[in-house]
Amino acid sequence: MSEARTNSERPTIIPGRYIVFLKHYVHEPIQMSHISSVETRCAGRCHSMDESERPAKFVDTTIELPGLRGYAGVFDDKTLEEIKSSHVVSHVEPDQYVYPCKVTQENVPSWGLARLSHQGPLGSDEASKQYVYNEDADGHGTTAYVIDTGIYVEHEDFEGRARWGIVVPKNATKKDFDGHGTHVAGTIGSKTYGVAKKANLVAVKIFPDGAGQGGSMSDIIKGLDWAVRDAQERGDIHKCVANMSIGGGRMNAVNVAIAAAVKAGMTVCVAAGNESTDALNTSPASAPEAITVGSTDKNDGFSTYSNYGRILDILAPGRAIVSCSNKGPRESVALSGTSMATPHVTGMACSILTDGKIKTPADVIRKMLDIGEDGSITGALNSSPNRLLKQIPAQDTQQPPTAGGDDEEEGEWDWLLCTKGKGSKKTDL
Structure with missing residues (x-):
């Protein structure tokens, strides 16, 4: 690898x-x-x-x-x-420059979906190879904006549910040269590899053409800006999720842009990053209003490359994850990284939003934490939450979690906490 x-x-x-x-x-x-x-x-x-x-x-x-x-x-x-x-x-x-948060590993069988619906570490039994999910929470009617390298929308596993949204960098084209965004989209909502198998997928390309090219934080903001306006124009922003499997140095401008998107009603999921450091030092991982995701392996160990810390919200499978490849309409590839963990969470957010009973980003994360599996992950978590992403139970009847109001006051943005008005879920850091 x-x-x-x-x-x-x-x-x-x-x-x-x-x-x-x-x-x-x-x-x-x-x-x-x-x-x-x-x-x-x-x-x-x-x-x-x-x-x-x-x-x-x-x-x-x-x-x-x-x-x-x-x-x-x-x-x-x-x-x-x-x-x-x-x-x-x-x-x-x-x-600042920003880069995809991935590691590559070839020809490894995937296991991430099975872990979402399996209690405890995976074994060698048949149940450990199955993904059990609620058909009423398959992501239909939801949209995931993949802010990344693009999506190979012609891949057969997308079943025509993937489309191009915007290409942000000058002179870039509607093609995923790297394959990172295609893999991410596949984990969110493809037929074979996806968590939310009926979600719609929109490519928001923020990286230049060519594999391994760095993008800019300003292009992230422009891509997120476009996604919010697109969702608002369609009138369904509360059933939309943005996935950012990307990372760079900490930047308050990006964090505040994410806060604005969440305030508008869009759930935002971000990768913790792969530097084995405190995620508070990076963006978009340090955005308080985003759902920040760390990575685990098949043996329920905290991935050694994963960034960590109290800013993380939840952990998800991120090592040797098989998903769609940009190399052909039926091709797949195994990748590792917090980039691969994050789309599991984005897919689950789409699942939670499917029936329309849960409508706000705050309620999405509350539901996700409520059904998560506590205490299973081993390794050096370094103040990261020991909570693993789990699938909605098959017989689950969703209701919005009980919580205080999330109304925010008008005023200037707090450029230290990256929030506005009363604050948000992580302002105690």
């Missing part, structure tokens, strides 16, 4: 590129006027640049999440200082 190259060994900051968020009272006309002013100033200062090096637009990304507006682009030092001093700007942060 080839071990993953950790994010600490890869470039982090994207030189000269920044993400800017505006204050909560800023509406579209003010946002557009501010961006126009930034463009004019950049163009005036960069007239001496070689034409081949000069971008067509300095601001290349506009962010319009519910309650959160901003933009991203390439700015010279003088313009950057003016942006920071603007009365409409609340936060500026350097853009």
Whole structure:
């Protein structure tokens, strides 16, 4: 097996590129006027640049999440200082690279689905090879947005339920060159390998063409922005889940964007990362409102590569997981990583949302934790929760878990806690 190259060994900051968020009272006309002013100033200062090096637009990304507006682009030092001093700007942060959280292992039989419906460690008996699930919770009517390398939508195991949404990077195409996103989508909702076997799958491509290419945090935000607006336009955001099997250095801008998506009604599941470090140091894993997922192996051990800590919500099978491959319409491949654990959780979120009785991201995670298996995982969890993802019982009659209200106050985003108003499930960290 080839071990993953950790994010600490890869470039982090994207030189000269920044993400800017505006204050909560800023509406579209003010946002557009501010961006126009930034463009004019950049163009005036960069007239001496070689034409081949000069971008067509300095601001290349506009962010319009519910309650959160901003933009991203390439700015010279003088313009950057003016942006920071603007009365409409609340936060500026350097853009960062982001990478898929995977390890590769070839030709290994999968076991993850069986573990979801099997109490205790898997054995050699036939029951340990079966996946038992509730047909009334198969994900029909739900949508998973796979924010990743794309999806090989022609794969037969998707049964026509996978489609292309948006391709974010400039000059990228509607093709999954890497296969990471296809594998993730397969674990979420394919016929053979999927948790929620009737869920709809939407490709939100945030990585450039080519295998193993790094993306940017600003493209993550743009992809999530698009997914939220697409779900809102269809009128079913409360039956939608975003999967982010990706990771990079900690970035408050991404975490706040996730908080805005969750506030709008979309459940967001994120990989803890593969650096064997505290997930609080990475994004999107450190986003308080997301469901953060660590990885386990077939022997119920905590994966040695998995990031850890109190920010994690739940653990799921992530080592030697077989799912759809981008190499052909019937091909499969085994991969390992928190990237592979996370789509199990996304699929389960789709299952929980199927019948419409549970409607909010907060109730999704409460239900998931309520049915989870406690205390089974061994190894160095380092304050991670010892709770393994489990399938909804076949005879389960779902009701929203009892909890206090989740209404949030209006106001500026807290850039330390990455939340707004009263706070969220993890603000005690």
